[in-house]
Amino acid sequence: xxxxxxxxxxxLAKLANVSTATVxxxxxxxxxxxxxxxxxxxxxxxxxNFSLNAAASxxxxxxxxxxxxxxxxxxxxxQSITDPFLLKVVGDLNKALNQAGFELLLSNSAMARDxxxxxxxxxxxxxxxxxxxxxxxxxKVRQTAARHVPLVVWGDPHSSAGYVIVxxxxxxxxFTATHHLLNSGCxxxxxxxxxxxxxxxxxxxxYRQAIAxxxxxxxxxxxxxxxxxxxxxxxxxxxxxISRGLTFDGIFACSDMxxxxxxxxxxxxxxxxxxxxxxxxxxxxxxxxxxxxxxxxIKQDTAAAAEHIVAQLLAQLNGDAAESVMMDVKxxxxxxxxxxxxxxx
Amino acid sequence: xxxxxxxxxxxLAKLANVSTATVxxxxxxxxxxxxxxxxxxxxxxxxxNFSLNAAASxxxxxxxxxxxxxxxxxxxxxQSITDPFLLKVVGDLNKALNQAGFELLLSNSAMARDxxxxxxxxxxxxxxxxxxxxxxxxxKVRQTAARHVPLVVWGDPHSSAGYVIVxxxxxxxxFTATHHLLNSGCxxxxxxxxxxxxxxxxxxxxYRQAIAxxxxxxxxxxxxxxxxxxxxxxxxxxxxxISRGLTFDGIFACSDMxxxxxxxxxxxxxxxxxxxxxxxxxxxxxxxxxxxxxxxxIKQDTAAAAEHIVAQLLAQLNGDAAESVMMDVKxxxxxxxxxxxxxxx
DNA sequence: AAATAAATTGCAAACGATTACATTTTTACA
DNA sequence: TGTAAAAATGTAATCGTTTGCAATTTATTT
Numbered sequence: 001x002x003x004x005x006x007x008x009x010x011x012l013a014k015l016a017n018v019s020t021a022t023v024x025x026x027x028x029x030x031x032x033x034x035x036x037x038x039x040x041x042x043x044x045x046x047x048x049n050f051s052l053n054a055a056a057s058x059x060x061x062x063x064x065x066x067x068x069x070x071x072x073x074x075x076x077x078x079q080s081i082t083d084p085f086l087l088k089v090v091g092d093l094n095k096a097l098n099q100a101g102f103e104l105l106l107s108n109s110a111m112a113r114d115x116x117x118x119x120x121x122x123x124x125x126x127x128x129x130x131x132x133x134x135x136x137x138x139x140k141v142r143q144t145a146a147r148h149v150p151l152v153v154w155g156d157p158h159s160s161a162g163y164v165i166v167x168x169x170x171x172x173x174x175f176t177a178t179h180h181l182l183n184s185g186c187x188x189x190x191x192x193x194x195x196x197x198x199x200x201x202x203x204x205x206x207y208r209q210a211i212a213x214x215x216x217x218x219x220x221x222x223x224x225x226x227x228x229x230x231x232x233x234x235x236x237x238x239x240x241x242i243s244r245g246l247t248f249d250g251i252f253a254c255s256d257m258x259x260x261x262x263x264x265x266x267x268x269x270x271x272x273x274x275x276x277x278x279x280x281x282x283x284x285x286x287x288x289x290x291x292x293x294x295x296x297x298i299k300q301d302t303a304a305a306a307e308h309i310v311a312q313l314l315a316q317l318n319g320d321a322a323e324s325v326m327m328d329v330k331x332x333x334x335x336x337x338x339x340x341x342x343x344x345x
Numbered sequence: 346x347x348x349x350x351x352x353x354x355x356x357l358a359k360l361a362n363v364s365t366a367t368v369x370x371x372x373x374x375x376x377x378x379x380x381x382x383x384x385x386x387x388x389x390x391x392x393x394n395f396s397l398n399a400a401a402s403x404x405x406x407x408x409x410x411x412x413x414x415x416x417x418x419x420x421x422x423x424q425s426i427t428d429p430f431l432l433k434v435v436g437d438l439n440k441a442l443n444q445a446g447f448e449l450l451l452s453n454s455a456m457a458r459d460x461x462x463x464x465x466x467x468x469x470x471x472x473x474x475x476x477x478x479x480x481x482x483x484x485k486v487r488q489t490a491a492r493h494v495p496l497v498v499w500g501d502p503h504s505s506a507g508y509v510i511v512x513x514x515x516x517x518x519x520f521t522a523t524h525h526l527l528n529s530g531c532x533x534x535x536x537x538x539x540x541x542x543x544x545x546x547x548x549x550x551x552y553r554q555a556i557a558x559x560x561x562x563x564x565x566x567x568x569x570x571x572x573x574x575x576x577x578x579x580x581x582x583x584x585x586x587i588s589r590g591l592t593f594d595g596i597f598a599c600s601d602m603x604x605x606x607x608x609x610x611x612x613x614x615x616x617x618x619x620x621x622x623x624x625x626x627x628x629x630x631x632x633x634x635x636x637x638x639x640x641x642x643i644k645q646d647t648a649a650a651a652e653h654i655v656a657q658l659l660a661q662l663n664g665d666a667a668e669s670v671m672m673d674v675k676x677x678x679x680x681x682x683x684x685x686x687x688x689x690x
Numbered sequence: 691a692a693a694t695a696a697a698t699t700g701c702a703a704a705c706g707a708t709t710a711c712a713t714t715t716t717t718a719c720a
Numbered sequence: 721t722g723t724a725a726a727a728a729t730g731t732a733a734t735c736g737t738t739t740g741c742a743a744t745t746t747a748t749t750t
Contacts, residue, residue: 367699
């Protein structure tokens, strides 16, 4: 333990022969204080390894400079904490928040069981809340939003839910992915994901739309509703092939992790990718291009998203208007799908 | 914004016709207060959606119930924030901390540039610090430890560095991995990793030891020193094959991510895994078994590790003695390596 | 029923910063 | 040189809890 008791602002004031007010202002670089004094005090602070007591500041100012980030995952079975995509988002949020002078308090929905607004905002643990994922049930999110608390959600911006959402154009992404498969020769494209899940349902909408526009008949046996995990995907594809045979020649997986699970099921049966079955994912996680064959996918720009999220949160903290942001997605064609005929570009 | 001003403990006391002392004690379930009173007050608190002001509590008690978790990664080029393993550790830490009643404040070394002890502990932002990764340079960690601040590091427990370390037996892991390769017929095993990096250097030691014990000659051209990323691995293996040819029949990759990069390089050249080149990784990330062929690896039990880390931190917070913990690792043989002859078990 | 012990509750002083307002010092100007 | 304005600093209240100690109420014992 530290030998000497922690230095307080008052101690430092005594050392500098000024009042606590002056020290406080000097440390906060308040121009009210003569520059020379400021420098003197800052030097003294550094010399004595002084640091402000954040608890005291927060109590006095009613500001924490902390943002709570909640990973909204129902439980271990659903899209899990191990999904690199989610964690990439957290990393990017961390960076964006720090840049804006905030710290990141990490939670998941399992932990912050109570009323989020009450716990984090009323409890003065954070100034604002960022929720990652709308999941299948946004009741908690709505409840939080109803408290009119600074809040931004990473989710699907199509869903106008009474709170600010930043997210990709999932519907377009789903359309693009499916269209890419159809355009490169697939006839029977399977959807692998969870149509009940907010973001995934939009991707599913895009899938249906692409099929409809291609004047193909929709085959409901080709919609496989699963948890957003690679193991669920692996099992679903395996089971489908066993029970119904290879009734498809393309897979649109609603996330890269899901795609990886599906690929494993295919490879085990020596089904050629992309010639027998083409497959495309969603997210563009780092691993996508490391697969063999490299996984085609729809890229979401998480770094840009994180910046938008923080910007929208800051707006709310400043009392300004904030609005949902829909981000473009981008087709990244790799080896797991065939190339469309050149006449189509 | 909230219409009514935030309720304080004093307000609640007035409503309940008792003193603030009583309310405070009741809410903290202090048995000094008659159970009946406690229940009455708790009900009232719930009814009015009351929540304690954490800033005030922290100021008064000098305890935050927060632990800072620092991802100690030098920069983007080194083992990056996208490594699922690191993030799995964070997830498990989050769970273990919550279980113990702590919240998790996330930082990375790039952000918390200053003196960690000063910023987090003196600044009363957290009660303790957990550092994930010793990286190649533990100067910051040593500096923090010198402050005698509650601190636990995820790293290599062999390095007795004057601070508490929880980590796997990396040296044994490296030995086991290499031995597994040699035992299943490999003659020339390549090491892919960074012998300068704390944990990796121990794995490297194990590698060297296994080779020595097998009475094989050490070939220094088979030690490839790279950043701990899959792209670096991909490039290194590709470059090696181009310049020197396929001079190895086994790879011990110092992490699963590194292994994945190497596998891609092999697959692109249609080099059969495991028959021409067997490969084993380290960590056992979720993806390992989704690879094709499924990746053999050395499993680190991150959930158990997280619990040990938290336990050691709690010990320090309670003023008890804390000690480094070395965790067992486990060989997970999969399809990327051949089976050892049965007479060897 | 009085006296003592035990169980509850209240009083008021912290915790360490920030900031409106008051005061002092310095500068500018006539 | 005197005075007003501007700049710099200080005073003291405040943020909302927790907790040592005192005071009160209730239970127990003789």
